[in-house]
Amino acid sequence: MKMHSFEFISLSACTMMLTALGIDVMLPAFGEVRRHFGLAPDSTAAAQIISFFFMGQIAQILFGALSDSWGRLATLRLGFPLYIVGGIAAAFAPTLTVMFIARFISGVGASAVFMTTIAGVRDRYVGDEMARIMSLIFTIFLFTPVAAPFLGVAILSVSTWQVVFLAPPIFAVIVFFWSLRLEESLPPEKRVPLRWTSIKQSVLHVLANRTFLRYTLVATLLFTVLSAYISSSEHIVGEIYARPHLFPWIFGGMGLLMSFCSFTNSYLSSKFGARRTVQTLLIIYTVIAAGLLVVVFVTQDPPDMVVFFVVISVLMSLNLAIEPNSSSLALEPMGDTAGMASAVYGTFFFSVGASLGALISYFLTHGIFALALSFFVAGVIAVALVTRNKRK
Numbered sequence: 001m002k003m004h005s006f007e008f009i010s011l012s013a014c015t016m017m018l019t020a021l022g023i024d025v026m027l028p029a030f031g032e033v034r035r036h037f038g039l040a041p042d043s044t045a046a047a048q049i050i051s052f053f054f055m056g057q058i059a060q061i062l063f064g065a066l067s068d069s070w071g072r073l074a075t076l077r078l079g080f081p082l083y084i085v086g087g088i089a090a091a092f093a094p095t096l097t098v099m100f101i102a103r104f105i106s107g108v109g110a111s112a113v114f115m116t117t118i119a120g121v122r123d124r125y126v127g128d129e130m131a132r133i134m135s136l137i138f139t140i141f142l143f144t145p146v147a148a149p150f151l152g153v154a155i156l157s158v159s160t161w162q163v164v165f166l167a168p169p170i171f172a173v174i175v176f177f178w179s180l181r182l183e184e185s186l187p188p189e190k191r192v193p194l195r196w197t198s199i200k201q202s203v204l205h206v207l208a209n210r211t212f213l214r215y216t217l218v219a220t221l222l223f224t225v226l227s228a229y230i231s232s233s234e235h236i237v238g239e240i241y242a243r244p245h246l247f248p249w250i251f252g253g254m255g256l257l258m259s260f261c262s263f264t265n266s267y268l269s270s271k272f273g274a275r276r277t278v279q280t281l282l283i284i285y286t287v288i289a290a291g292l293l294v295v296v297f298v299t300q301d302p303p304d305m306v307v308f309f310v311v312i313s314v315l316m317s318l319n320l321a322i323e324p325n326s327s328s329l330a331l332e333p334m335g336d337t338a339g340m341a342s343a344v345y346g347t348f349f350f351s352v353g354a355s356l357g358a359l360i361s362y363f364l365t366h367g368i369f370a371l372a373l374s375f376f377v378a379g380v381i382a383v384a385l386v387t388r389n390k391r392k
Contacts, residue, residue, distance in 0.1 A: 003181055008124075011182060013137045014175045015076070015117045017144050018083060019110045022168045023050055023230060024148035028247060029161035030234045036161065037096050041239060045096065047361045050231035052100045054354025056086075056107020057346055061203075063112040064119075064343020068202065069194035071186050072116045072123070079112025080176040087169030091162045106168075111346060119342040122331050123185035130332070134324035149248035192340075202340040212341060214385050215330035218282070220348045221378040222319045222326075227357030228371060229312065232364045240366065241305045254313045258320045278325040279386045285318045286379030293372045301367035308368065315375055 003011070030046040039045055067075040086106025093099035118134075125133050155164045192202060206212060229236075233251060238244035292311045295303050302308060331341050363370035 003183060008182075009133065009136050011175075011178055012117050012121060015113050015179065016137065018168065018172055018175065019114055020144040021148055021171055022053055022083070022087065022106060022110060024144055024251070025152045025167050026161070026164050027230075027234045027251065028149050028152040029156055029164045031238060031244065032156065032161040047231035047235065048096075048100060048358065049090075049103055050227070051354050051358035051361070052103040053107040053110070054227055054350050054357070056104045056109075057111040057114070057350030057354070059108040060111045060115045060343040060346040060350070062343075063115055064340040064346075065192075065194060065199045065202070067116050067119055067186070067343075068192045068340055071184050071188075071191065072120050073182060073184050075112055076116040076120075076179060076182070077176070079109045079116070080172055080179075082106070082109025083113065084109070084169040084172050084176075087172070088166065091165035091169075107350075111350070114350075115342045115346045118327065118331070118346070120182075120185045122342065126328075126332055130328040134328060137324075147252070149251045153248050199340075203344065206341045206344050209333055211333055212330045212345075214388070215278075215326045216345050216348050218278075218382045218385050219323055219326040219330070219345070220353045221382050222285075222322060223349050223353035224356040225360070225371065225374045225378050226316060226319050227354045228360035228364070228374060229316065231357060232361045232371075236302075236364065236368065240302050240364070240368065243305070250309055254309075254316055257313050258317045260317070264321065274325040274328050275386075278322055278329065279383075281318050281322050281325075282379065282383050282386055285315060285322070286376065286383050288314055288318070289372070289375035289379045293376045296369055296372045301369045303368070 026049070030049070031041075033039075033046055033049070034041065034043055063075050063079070066078070083106050086102050086104070086109055089102035090099050090106060093102055121130060121133055121137070151167065152164050155167065234244075234247055237247040237250055288311060292303075292308075292315075295307060295311075327345065330345055360370050360374050
């Protein structure tokens with residue numbers, strides 16, 4: 001039986017959800033992880049559990065070439081066992097070093113699943129329609145940060161942090177069997193031979209497109225500060241503001257707002273177009289980020305907890321409304337090289353963003369100034385990039 005649009009959107013959201021679940025469900029367990037490995041309460045080392053997972057996304061370059069040559073399904077199904085095995089190994093890692101390696105492997109698997117999902121959407125939709133479909137996928141996908149922290153807390157109340165870490169690979173097994181219903185979206189006649197010259201030509205073709213580079217950089221900048229916040233969120237709530245019991249509620253409430261903004265974006269991109277929508281949202285984002293930076297300067301670091309998390313929630317929500325537009329605008333001119341384009345996009349988006357995000361997290365030991373400054377700088381540069389695109 002052929003998969004209809006609703007099921008395709010739901011499955012795509014669940015495959016992308018593996019990336020979010022591989023992060024969000026374990027955030028409440030970081031305190032237990034620090035105690036298990038003998039780390040200080042104010043240590044930011046636990047944030048690297050997230051960073052190494054994101055860094056595994058660098059493998060998207062390889063998977064992009066494979067998906068353009070073998071097809072989307074073969075590459076998708078290669079990612080699942082890597083994600084599952086890496087997740088199980090991380091749960092039973094004897095040392096933090098082993099855990100970081102296992103998390104990197106799990107991130108590699110997630111990269112295959114993530115990029116083939118985006119490439120599959122690009123195979124089926126283009127332009128504003130792709131932005132609309134991606135927004136609907138993100139709306140479902142963003143219920144993960146709403147439910148996952150509560151799931152993590154629930155598991156911790158009856159079991160250990162290791163069981164929390166096992167939740168993502170278990171969910172991956174379920175999604176894998178569901179994905180067997182998915183049909184190939186890249187016909188054989190459009191596939192690119194897996195040769196070094198072909199790969200090099202595809203990469204150069206992608207990198208030569210200024211529109212692709214511009215919107216990929218926009219997405220990477222915004223993901224940098226998003227990853228810095230996510231990887232440090234448990235530390236910010238539990239240590240900087242000393243309210244660890246509020247963490248799942250703050251994270252879950254933020255996820256609801258993010259999901260609402262992503263759904264709203266599906267309407268905005270249809271009515272006004274992806275390009276106009278992303279420009280407007282970025283200007284709003286930068287103005288709000290500037291306001292947060294002023295508050296930190298004028299009052300104290302950290303600022304009032306309610307003010308900080310209200311502003312962060314709005315910025316995160318705008319971020320997730322902007323990303324579907326950025327990805328659709330970046331991939332729109334790529335045509336038959338959508339697989340490699342998705343891979344390059346995902347590599348910059350995750351690996352570069354996560355690496356810079358880890359650097360920002362390092363400075364979030366006792367305050368949030370580095371985060372506030374990063375939001376503002378990312379917004380200013382992103383606005384300059386899309387404004388330049390408009391003039392051209």
